[in-house]
Amino acid sequence: MSVNRNERNVMAVALLLLLGWSIAACSSTAPQSAGPPVHTVFLWLKNHDSAADRARIIRAAESLRIIPGVVRVEAGRQVSVPAEMVDRGFDLAVAITFRDRAALLRFEGDRYCRQAMARYLRPLVRRYAVYDSGVR
Template sequence: MSTSNRRKFLGTAAALAAGTAAAAAIPSTNMEKKYPIVHHVFFWLKNPDSKEDRDKLVAGVKTLSKIETVRDLRVGVVASTEKREVVDNSWGVSELIFFSDLAGQATYQTHPIHLEFIKNCSHLWEKVIVYDAVEV
């Protein structure tokens, strides 16, 4: 095999391998609604300029992942995105939790870990808004 052909072959093989790896990394397009119940909570901190308070609340929210009916939990803080009229960035911490069903969400609400979180962290926030949704 000539050097030129070998280089072409190696280049083509590398491109195919990269394409296969990229395709494998794409999430499945399965239409099954794996965790259709969404619980999104926004917290406004009493001391919004306190990184320590924010970090305590984030740590507290993360303990909720130990509840057996919580399928996925994401914790966030305000992103430094473009300021637009439709964007509310007045909150400090958010939690996004996914459940398999309404029974799992109900279990979460009265679970000792959730109640302990409220007991230990409620002094950190002045306002909470909850958005519950079911995927359609």
């Protein structure tokens, strides 16, 4: 059976691709560690037109910086962007960055955090959604 030069080149490329795929399939697929955890809370206010309520919640959120392990607290309103996929339903978002996962877990049971929720979230917030993620 005679194989011409073009067929040999095609076979060589196919073999290299197969070899590369095999090596990639055998390599470790362990998930990469995420960066510091970010606890993002989206809030729907009972009185969504109230700048005073929004300011109270932002002050309360910023006060959470005193909790050990909290690295940064940022809060703000939604950004108006002309995109169909953007959810425009929330009134305020708070993003809290933690030193590590253990700090996030401690935060969720922290007495000061629970007091702030009882004092500010319950009376002023109709609904909220929380998302935890790791960013790099």
